[in-house]
Amino acid sequence: MILRDYQQECLSVIWKALPKEETILIQAATGAGKTIIFCELNKQILSKWPAIRIGILAHRRELISQAKDKMLRVWPDAGSKIGIACGTIQKHVDVRRPITIGTIQTLSNKIENTKPFDIIIIDEAHRIPPMNDDNQYAKWIKAMQELNPRVRIIGFTATPFRLGHGYIYGKTCRPDNENLFSDLNYRIGIQKLQGAGYLCPLIAKETKNISFSLSGIKRIGGDYSTRDVSDLMSEDLHVGSAIEAIREYASDRKHIVVFAVTIEHAEILSKTFNHHGISAATVHSKMATGQRDMILRNFDAGRFRVIVNVGILTEGWDSPHADCGIMCRPTLSPALFVQMIGRMLRISNGKKDALILDLANNFRTHGMPDNPRVIIPGRKKESINGDDIIMTCPECMTVVAPQTRICPECGKVLVQEKKYINERVEMQNVKTEPDQLEVDVIDYNFNPYTSRKGNEMIKLAMTCKPKGMNTIPPFFVNHFFDFEGQGSEFGMRRARTIWNKIVGTAPPSSVQEAAERSGEFLMSMPNSIVIEENGKFWNVKKWS
Numbered sequence: 001m002i003l004r005d006y007q008q009e010c011l012s013v014i015w016k017a018l019p020k021e022e023t024i025l026i027q028a029a030t031g032a033g034k035t036i037i038f039c040e041l042n043k044q045i046l047s048k049w050p051a052i053r054i055g056i057l058a059h060r061r062e063l064i065s066q067a068k069d070k071m072l073r074v075w076p077d078a079g080s081k082i083g084i085a086c087g088t089i090q091k092h093v094d095v096r097r098p099i100t101i102g103t104i105q106t107l108s109n110k111i112e113n114t115k116p117f118d119i120i121i122i123d124e125a126h127r128i129p130p131m132n133d134d135n136q137y138a139k140w141i142k143a144m145q146e147l148n149p150r151v152r153i154i155g156f157t158a159t160p161f162r163l164g165h166g167y168i169y170g171k172t173c174r175p176d177n178e179n180l181f182s183d184l185n186y187r188i189g190i191q192k193l194q195g196a197g198y199l200c201p202l203i204a205k206e207t208k209n210i211s212f213s214l215s216g217i218k219r220i221g222g223d224y225s226t227r228d229v230s231d232l233m234s235e236d237l238h239v240g241s242a243i244e245a246i247r248e249y250a251s252d253r254k255h256i257v258v259f260a261v262t263i264e265h266a267e268i269l270s271k272t273f274n275h276h277g278i279s280a281a282t283v284h285s286k287m288a289t290g291q292r293d294m295i296l297r298n299f300d301a302g303r304f305r306v307i308v309n310v311g312i313l314t315e316g317w318d319s320p321h322a323d324c325g326i327m328c329r330p331t332l333s334p335a336l337f338v339q340m341i342g343r344m345l346r347i348s349n350g351k352k353d354a355l356i357l358d359l360a361n362n363f364r365t366h367g368m369p370d371n372p373r374v375i376i377p378g379r380k381k382e383s384i385n386g387d388d389i390i391m392t393c394p395e396c397m398t399v400v401a402p403q404t405r406i407c408p409e410c411g412k413v414l415v416q417e418k419k420y421i422n423e424r425v426e427m428q429n430v431k432t433e434p435d436q437l438e439v440d441v442i443d444y445n446f447n448p449y450t451s452r453k454g455n456e457m458i459k460l461a462m463t464c465k466p467k468g469m470n471t472i473p474p475f476f477v478n479h480f481f482d483f484e485g486q487g488s489e490f491g492m493r494r495a496r497t498i499w500n501k502i503v504g505t506a507p508p509s510s511v512q513e514a515a516e517r518s519g520e521f522l523m524s525m526p527n528s529i530v531i532e533e534n535g536k537f538w539n540v541k542k543w544s
Contacts, residue, residue: 001074004198006188007037013186014041014154024154025125025169025181029190029370030342031199034156035067038121039074041154045119046081046098055117055144056101061088061289062317063123067101085110088289108140116148125155126168126335130177141180155181158342159335164222166376174377190345190370199345202369203409204399205249206358206392207241211533212437214330214361216473223332230261233328234268238359242269242328243276245357246306253324253355255299258308259340261329266308269328279304283312314339320348323355330360334372337362341369356399363399436532436541439464442474444525446518448511455486456511458495460521464538467528477531477538483507483514502526502543 003011010026017024028034038056045052058064064086071078083094085102093106095114100107107114120141122128129135131142144151157168160181166173169181193199217228232238242258250256260266263284273280281304283292292312299307300319307313314336325344331337340362344354366372391400391414393407406413441462449459458481465474481499485492496507499514503524508514514521530542 001036001040003036003040004033004196006192006196007033007040010037010186010188011041011044017185018152021182021185022152023181024152024185025160025183026154026156027160027184027187027189028156028158029188029193029199029345030158030339031346032158032188032193034158035070035123036074038123038154038156039067039071041121042071042099043075043078046078050098052098052118053115054099055107055114055120056099056123057104057107057120058101058123059104059127061086061103064089064101064103066318067123071099071101104136104140108136111140111143114144114147117144117151118148120144120151120153122153122155125157125181126159126162128155128168128180129162130165130173131180132176132178153180159338160184161335161374163333163335163375164377166374172376175379190342194345198347200347200351201353202341202345202356203353204341204356204358204363205245205397206361206363206399207245209364210330210361211364215538216475217330219332224330226262229330230265233261233330233360234265238328239268239272241359242326243272243278245326245359246273246278249357250324250326250355254302254305255319255321256306256324256326257313257319257322257343258306258326259314259329260308260310263310265328266310270306270308273306273308278306280306280308282308282310284310285312313343317343318346319343320346321351322346323348323351323353324357325354326357327360327362330365331362332365334366334374337366338369338372358399368399368401436530438467438528438530438544439477440467440528441525444522446515446521448515449480451480451487453487455482456484457482457486458511458514462529464529464531475538477529477540479540481514484510498543 010028014024014026026034026037028037042054045054056067058067064084068082068084071082078099081098083097083100084090085093085095085100085106087093087106093110094100095102095107095110128137131138141153160169161167164174165177169179169184173179190199194201213232214224214229217232218225220226246256258269260269263286266282266284270280270282281295281299283295296307296319298304300321322344325340327340341356344356391404392398393400393410393412393414395412396407396410398407398409400407400414404414442465443463444460446458446460449457451457460479460481462477462479463474464477481495482488482491483495499507499521503520505520508517526544528544529540530544531538532541
């Protein structure tokens with residue numbers, strides 16, 4: 001097998017790092033051939049030192065089978081050197097051969113029977129939790145390091161970051177977490193692969209902003225509550241948007257992948273597609289493996305246009321024919337966002353580009369996939385790297401990077417000063433929030449508060465509900481009164497002006513006085529206010 005230039009370059013970086021670095025991390029975009037890279041590495045190492053033991057760690061049977069198949073493509077004579085440690089592939093667990101390919105679940109149960117590894121390769125390395133947590137990965141890796149203190153660990157991933165954590169290398173993560181990898185040794189990104197012709201061009205279109213609908217969804221583990229966001233995206237409004245998006249933009253696409261939130265949501269989408277004459281099937285984790293594989297083969301063969309999936313086709317699945325992805329799953333995870341897009345980017349005969357139809361606000365949340373916004377919890381500067389904004393062409397609804405001056409699809413000159421340009425309603429079934437929104441204030445409290453900078457002020461915490469929108473759950477709006485001007489003199493004047501306007505009495509001159517007179521404010525609190533979105537917060541625009 002002839003390696004691509006960047007694959008050779010990556011191998012050179014690994015060889016230089018092996019003698020001196022305990023951990024090595026490689027970022028290779030989906031479609032870069034990272035499995036080929038580490039299979040070629042195995043061949044080179046064992047050809048030179050046959051006594052070396054190599055462990056390859058993956059988390060799903062599809063990745064195990066993929067690694068073995070590609071190992072045999074790279075090195076046809078390696079069959080006798082490979083042992084499998086995955087209960088869903090074979091009952092006999094083999095950890096004695098020069099190469100062991102296994103899941104973390106199976107290998108964790110075989111620590112006592114495992115001879116020390118000299119090199120450990122971890123596929124989808126972004127799945128490794130912090131090393132100071134009590135987790136299966138950390139326990140197994142530490143056990144392998146105790147068996148062989150000189151073991152080298154090499155991680156491969158397309159997305160070296162985790163939701164609620166930050167980056168998986170160095171110190172750029174939540175302050176109380178500990179990363180396994182000390183640095184990122186090599187990166188091959190989406191844009192570079194597209195420029196070299198190894199990945200398809202990307203065309204992305206989005207609906208108007210649905211952030212208001214998502215603002216009421218609670219978060220669990222850093223992402224949206226699965227049940228709540230499934231209920232939202234299962235509403236006729238959003239299911240209808242998927243139908244209209246295919247009719248309007250994907251009428252010429254033959255292999256469409258839809259990303260759903262839950263099994264129930266996926267089945268609603270699939271049933272609706274078929275009802276409207278769009279042939280579709282569903283795959284999910286509760287389906288028998290054989291049935292799932294058969295459906296995916298039929299999709300590849302073109303026996304139906306749409307495959308709706310729930311967490312199955314984001315990792316370890318390759319279908320170069322897939323030419324359109326529809327995001328019906330909102331997520332706060334940049335890794336999941338990039339993985340979903342990556343499924344569409346592989347090249348195939350007759351495939352000119354990959355079309356992404358974002359019905360879930362994901363581009364607005366994460367930016368462009370080659371350099372997504374990554375949140376670092378617990379840091380004042382939460383977001384590092386990433387495109388701070390995206391642009392959407394008002395003529396053809398194509399999502400482009402913020403520096404783009406001319407739309408590559410329709411040639412329209414874009415106005416760069418606007419963050420989001422979505423004047424033309426194309427996917428009209430998806431709701432957009434108004435610039436200003438009148439809400440009922442259903443609960444509130446008025447208490448002293450200390451800001452991150454140490455400024456003493458009053459925090460008015462209000463629970464609000466939009467007028468006439470009974471399906472939207474209540475959400476919070478906060479307003480801060482700087483009566484003493486510790487933040488700024490303007491803030492002090494504004495706080496006192498609002499008090500005078502609402503209460504009608506002389507405003508307090510201190511936070512303590514305001515707290516003591518809180519009853520005056522609460523007795524005069526308006527029943528409704530007008531708010532305006534400001535990034536991820538809401539500001540009070542008018543005190544009705």
